[in-house]
Each structure stands twice: as C-alpha cells, then as structure tokens.
Amino acid sequence: MLPCTGRIDESLLLKAFENGADGVMVIGCLEGDCHYVNGNIRARSRVKRVYSILEQIRIGPDRIRMYNLSAGEGAKFAAFTNEFVSQIENLGPSPINVARKQAARESAQEVQAT
Amino acid sequence: MITGTPKPIEEILEMIEPYDNIIVAGCFGCVTVCRVGGDKEVQVLSSTLRLAREASGRKIEIKEICLERQCDPEYLEPMRPYVEDYQAVLSIACGAGIQFMAEKFMKTPLLPGINTGFLGVTERQGEWAERCQGCGDCVLHLTGGICPVTRCAKSIFHGPCGGSVNGTCEVAKDIKCGWQLIIDRLKSLDQMENYGKLKPYKGWDASRDGGPRRILREDMI
Numbered sequence: 001m002l003p004c005t006g007r008i009d010e011s012l013l014l015k016a017f018e019n020g021a022d023g024v025m026v027i028g029c030l031e032g033d034c035h036y037v038n039g040n041i042r043a044r045s046r047v048k049r050v051y052s053i054l055e056q057i058r059i060g061p062d063r064i065r066m067y068n069l070s071a072g073e074g075a076k077f078a079a080f081t082n083e084f085v086s087q088i089e090n091l092g093p094s095p096i097n098v099a100r101k102q103a104a105r106e107s108a109q110e111v112q113a114t
Numbered sequence: 115m116i117t118g119t120p121k122p123i124e125e126i127l128e129m130i131e132p133y134d135n136i137i138v139a140g141c142f143g144c145v146t147v148c149r150v151g152g153d154k155e156v157q158v159l160s161s162t163l164r165l166a167r168e169a170s171g172r173k174i175e176i177k178e179i180c181l182e183r184q185c186d187p188e189y190l191e192p193m194r195p196y197v198e199d200y201q202a203v204l205s206i207a208c209g210a211g212i213q214f215m216a217e218k219f220m221k222t223p224l225l226p227g228i229n230t231g232f233l234g235v236t237e238r239q240g241e242w243a244e245r246c247q248g249c250g251d252c253v254l255h256l257t258g259g260i261c262p263v264t265r266c267a268k269s270i271f272h273g274p275c276g277g278s279v280n281g282t283c284e285v286a287k288d289i290k291c292g293w294q295l296i297i298d299r300l301k302s303l304d305q306m307e308n309y310g311k312l313k314p315y316k317g318w319d320a321s322r323d324g325g326p327r328r329i330l331r332e333d334m335i
C-alpha cells in the first residue's frame with residue numbers, strides 16, 4: 001500500500017511482474033480527488049507506458065489495469081477486483097511464470113536422469 | 115542539453131541477443147534531465163529486458179548502474195574492476211558518453227540503448243526542441259538571440275527564403291520560419307542594422323567540415 005499512486009513508477013510495476021505477478025491492479029483515488037493534486041493522473045500515464053512496454057515484450061497489456069475508487073466504495077472495489085481476477089484467470093499465467101515452471105521441470109528431469 | 119529518444123525494445127533485444135550477462139549503464143547528466151537515460155530509465159529498461167528474455171526462455175543477468183557522467187574519465191574509472199566480468203555494456207547515455215566508455219574499456223562491446231538527438235531545450239515538461247548545432251562561430255548577437263543555423267531549415271544566412279509563408283517554414287506547417295523569427299525580434303529590439311552586419315557568407319571551417327573537432331586549453335593542462 002502506498003500513500004498515493006503518484007509514488008508508483010514504471011519500474012515498480014515491472015518489478016511486480018519480475019516477482020511473479022500474473023496481473024497488476026493499480027487503484028487510485030477518483031480523478032480530481034487526489035490529495036496531492038495530480039498523483040493519480042501521473043500514475044495513469046505511467047500505467048499506460050507499462051501497457052505499451054508489456055505489449056512490446058509480448059507479455060500482454062491486459063495484465064495491468066488502473067482503477068479509480070474512493071475509500072467509501074467497498075462494493076465497487078470488490079466488483080473491480082473480481083472482474084480483474086477473472087480477466088487474469090482467462091489469460092492464464094504470465095509468460096514469465098510459464099517459462100519459470102518449464103525451467104523448473106527441466107532441471108527436475110535432469111536431476112532424475114542423473 | 116543533449117537530448118535523445120529510447121531505441122525500440124525489439125532493436126535492443128536483438129543487440130543483446132548473444133549475451134547472458136550485461137551492464138546497463140545510465141548517466142546522471144543530460145539524459146537524466148530529458149528522461150531517456152537516467153537512473154529510473156536504467157531500472158525500467160533492465161526490468162523490461164529481463165522480463166522479455168525470461169519469457170523467451172533464456173534469462174539474462176543485468177547489473178544496473180548510473181554514472182555521474184559518461185563523458186568524463188574519472189566517472190568511468192570505478193567501473194574498471196568489474197566491467198570485464200560482463201559480456202557487454204548497454205549504455206543509455208548520449209553517443210559521446212557511449213563512445214568514451216568504448217574507448218576506455220577496449221575489450222568490452224558497447225551497445226547504444228538510445229538514439230542521441232540534438233542540443234536543445236525543454237520547452238515544457240515532455241517536449242524538447244533543437245536550438246544549437248555547435249557551428250563553432252556563434253552569431254546570436256547579430257540575430258536577436260535566434261540561431262539561423264538551427265532555426266532555419268536551410269541554415270541560410272540572409273533569410274527568409276521564398277518558402278516562408280506567414281511565418282511558417284515550407285518544410286512543415288508546424289515549423290516556424292527561423293528567419294521570420296529573427297527579423298521580428300530584430301525589429302522589436304530596434305536592431306535591424308544587425309542584419310547588414312552578417313557576413314555575406316558563413317565560414318564553416320569552425321564547424322564539422324574540418325572533421326571531428328577538439329578544444330585545447332593550454333591553461334588547464
């Protein structure tokens with residue numbers, strides 16, 4: 001949890017994927033409601049940049065999405081989360097996780113063979 | 115400052131294809147200011163390359179560094195003890211910095227991660243524009259502080275040419291005619307007599323025409 005989505009930068013989002021995330025949801029305050037004026041607007045443009053990076057490296061832009069919510073919208077938060085989780089489930093594990101599993105399988109086979 | 119733009123990821127991935135471990139090196143100078151080669155860009159590029167490579171089934175190890183400047187020898191020296199532990203350096207400094215590093219570390223291949231652009235200014239956040247071509251014989255005192263070499267698409271010295279229409283250059287509608295800007299500025303400064311003081315031709319001997327240039331300051335050596 002960060003005090004403001006304005007703290008988020010592209011490298012933090014990419015790190016989440018490096019650390020094994022299949023999808024990343026960024027939730028900021030409603031636009032126009034940022035306590036720090038435009039933190040959530042900046043976050044939106046950084047998330048957009050990460051879309052394009054993920055697209056270029058074929059991990060897929062659909063694995064990251066930004067939502068805007070107020071602190072009082074618990075039901076909406078749950079609905080958005082369910083929506084995003086099912087979107088990621090449909091996409092399946094990220095190519096990074098697929099490659100990691102494959103590598104783990106191969107090294108296990110090697111161990112068995114020896 | 116020297117400006118630049120990132121190279122497409124595809125192109126960088128192709129460059130680093132033969133390697134399993136590399137250094138990604140940024141610079142805290144010009145390229146940090148124009149947001150193309152600083153510490154943050156090193157982190158983003160390194161993560162991007164690691165993700166792309168791992169997804170393709172061949173991991174890459176990356177050491178991330180950002181030097182104070184890549185165009186000064188003292189900031190390159192600290193890399194010497196470990197640079198040969200890596201198969202290549204991908205630098206996102208300007209072309210000068212990259213070349214200087216290549217000269218210092220003769221055994222290590224140097225790869226450019228950005229396309230170096232021009233000597234320019236930040237017109238507003240996220241927008242940079244060219245202002246000087248380093249011609250070696252500045253005439254800004256005669257041209258109202260507006261560079262004819264850079265701002266005129268043809269670098270002519272007694273413009274505007276016939277392609278100037280309502281202050282716009284014939285090269286593109288979004289380019290202002292540099293010479294119209296100069297004349298307007300000279301008029302507003304009441305310095306139109308400067309137009310006549312410009313040399314009939316510009317000598318380019320102080321510019322690039324004599325090959326790569328060098329400045330020698332005896333008092334500093």
Ligand code: SF4
Pocket residue numbers: 116141142143144145182183184185186207208209210211212
């Ligand atoms: S290496 Fe290039 S970008 Fe870095 S400070 Fe020197 S001139 Fe500027």
Ligand code: SF4
Pocket residue numbers: 245246247248249250251252253254261262263264
């Ligand atoms: S006249 Fe030459 S040195 Fe002066 S701003 Fe133009 S290109 Fe640069």
